[in-house]
Amino acid sequence: MLRTASTVDVVIVGAGVAGLAAARHLTGAGVSVTVLEAAPHIGGRAATDEIDGFRLDRGGRPLVLSPAELRRTPGLGGLALRPFAPGLMLHNGQRAQRISGARSTRGALSAARALVRAERRSDRWTDRRPEGRGDRRTDRNGDRAAPSTPADRPVGDALAHRPAFPPRAHDAFLRPLLGALLCDPRLRGSSRGAAQALRAFADGRLCLPAGGASAVPELLAAELPPGTVRTSVHATSVSTTGVCTVEHGRIPCRAVLVATGARDAAELLPGLRVPAFHPVTVLHHTAGSGRGRSAPSRHTALILPADGPVAYTYVAGAIDPSRTPPGQSLITTTVLGAAAALPVSVLDKTVRPQLERIYGAATEDWRLLTSHHDPYSVPAMPAPHDPERPVRVLAGLYVCGDHRDLSTLQGALHSGRRAARALLQDFGLPDRAEPNTLRTAA
Numbered sequence: 001m002l003r004t005a006s007t008v009d010v011v012i013v014g015a016g017v018a019g020l021a022a023a024r025h026l027t028g029a030g031v032s033v034t035v036l037e038a039a040p041h042i043g044g045r046a047a048t049d050e051i052d053g054f055r056l057d058r059g060g061r062p063l064v065l066s067p068a069e070l071r072r073t074p075g076l077g078g079l080a081l082r083p084f085a086p087g088l089m090l091h092n093g094q095r096a097q098r099i100s101g102a103r104s105t106r107g108a109l110s111a112a113r114a115l116v117r118a119e120r121r122s123d124r125w126t127d128r129r130p131e132g133r134g135d136r137r138t139d140r141n142g143d144r145a146a147p148s149t150p151a152d153r154p155v156g157d158a159l160a161h162r163p164a165f166p167p168r169a170h171d172a173f174l175r176p177l178l179g180a181l182l183c184d185p186r187l188r189g190s191s192r193g194a195a196q197a198l199r200a201f202a203d204g205r206l207c208l209p210a211g212g213a214s215a216v217p218e219l220l221a222a223e224l225p226p227g228t229v230r231t232s233v234h235a236t237s238v239s240t241t242g243v244c245t246v247e248h249g250r251i252p253c254r255a256v257l258v259a260t261g262a263r264d265a266a267e268l269l270p271g272l273r274v275p276a277f278h279p280v281t282v283l284h285h286t287a288g289s290g291r292g293r294s295a296p297s298r299h300t301a302l303i304l305p306a307d308g309p310v311a312y313t314y315v316a317g318a319i320d321p322s323r324t325p326p327g328q329s330l331i332t333t334t335v336l337g338a339a340a341a342l343p344v345s346v347l348d349k350t351v352r353p354q355l356e357r358i359y360g361a362a363t364e365d366w367r368l369l370t371s372h373h374d375p376y377s378v379p380a381m382p383a384p385h386d387p388e389r390p391v392r393v394l395a396g397l398y399v400c401g402d403h404r405d406l407s408t409l410q411g412a413l414h415s416g417r418r419a420a421r422a423l424l425q426d427f428g429l430p431d432r433a434e435p436n437t438l439r440t441a442a
């Protein structure tokens with residue numbers, strides 16, 4: 001209906017989950033879409049590598065999701081989930097302590113409530129200030145600034161001001177849990193984002209997508225008309241009327257949506273704010289056939305050590321056996337903060353003694369299958385954080401991705417749908433897509 005001189009209505013740059021969610025929303029509304037992806041595969045950061053029959057995620061984060069919530073998520077209703085054991089395993093360096101599902105839920109909720117109370121106290125203080133609450137400004141890059149209230153403050157400060165637990169429980173439970181949920185071990189991010197993550201943890205379930213994180217973008221892409229996604233096409237510049245590419249020259253269209261990570265987006269859209277990032281390194285080990293001294297214990301809980309360098313670890317092959325060849329084990333370990341930048345050979349040597357204590361297994365026979373270091377893995381959410389940054393740059397030019405929302409899978413999906421809605425509005429087309437239900441999850 002919209003086609004005139006252009007062969008396609010909308011070009012989306014980037015086939016990560018944000019771009020694919022937007023493409024799904026737009027094609028569902030009858031708009032023709034081409035998605036250009038620079039890499040030879042779709043998925044962006046939600047990628048899974050296949051090595052020696054193992055399926056290895058480049059990011060090691062578990063999903064925090066309930067099956068009911070998943071069923072209601074546009075495009076992901078069919079995703080098969082493999083749940084972790086309820087609760088958490090805390091490891092203090094010597095001993096492991098199992099926290100039941102009910103206790104970890106109660107703990108997460110009381111911490112979330114403490115953060116909200118700390119926010120309200122700041123609100124009362126703020127309301128006496130002349131600028132007041134809810135005052136919204138635009139920063140020099142044209143980004144809408146977050147509300148100017150100091151109520152949303154760094155989560156570490158909020159917890160110091162309004163402790164949720166005695167110091168021991170804070171160090172053994174809350175700090176590692178928040179570090180794992182937000183990839184922010186120093187707890188410098190937004191207290192509001194942390195409260196939301198804790199509530200999502202309490203409401204949902206830790207799980208892995210069966211077969212690897214790439215199942216998420218693959219499911220989204222499977223619903224697009226054939227030929228919509230073109231991989232190994234690198235966009236070099238964008239305007240409201242087309243995209244220039246290295247491989248195919250200029251592709252004309254009626255609107256462009258930039259759905260890359262924050263740094264690539266700022267290259268295509270100069271002036272866009274680039275956030276700081278939390279670096280993440282993921283290591284995947286196998287202990288071989290899983291028998292004898294080097295076999296990791298078979299528990300399927302998320303293990304949170306009180307101290308680094310390991311931020312969290314789990315026996316991925318026990319939670320999702322489809323990630324390993326038959327009879328093999330797979331242990332996935334995530335390192336955050338400064339240690340994540342260590343050369344992999346050093347990091348591997350550094351984590352093994354800790355993994356040995358955690359799993360009660362000798363690790364000298366373990367084989368490092370692969371590791372993945374991404375210094376730009378997770379956009380930081382410093383307080384005050386606006387989880388709905390504008391997605392319309394100009395009429396005809398839009399931007400989405402986890403850097404416009406919460407730095408999570410759900411944030412990326414939500415930003416893609418927000419951008420698609422803004423675009424449909426500018427095209428004067430009705431929005432027939434399903435309601436968004438994933439908004440509250442971290």
Ligand SMILES: Cc1cc2nc3c(=O)[nH]c(=O)nc-3n(C[C@H](O)[C@H](O)[C@H](O)COP(=O)(O)OP(=O)(O)OC[C@H]3O[C@@H](n4cnc5c(N)ncnc54)[C@H](O)[C@@H]3O)c2cc1C
Pocket residue numbers: 013014015016017018019036037038039042043044045046047059061062063064181182209212213214216233234235236259260261264378400401402403407408409412442
């Ligand atoms: C199973 C799973 C669990 C997760 N769990 C969590 C969680 O609990 N919490 C959390 O915070 N996050 C989580 N994540 C991370 C979340 O996936 C990321 O925030 C999200 O994948 C980011 O998607 P994106 O589309 O915004 O960006 P990206 O994935 O970075 O996609 C951008 C794409 O753009 C492409 N591109 C860049 N430049 C160009 C160019 N010039 N031309 C063409 N293409 C270009 C890139 O190659 C890339 O494919 C999880 C992910 C998965 C899959």
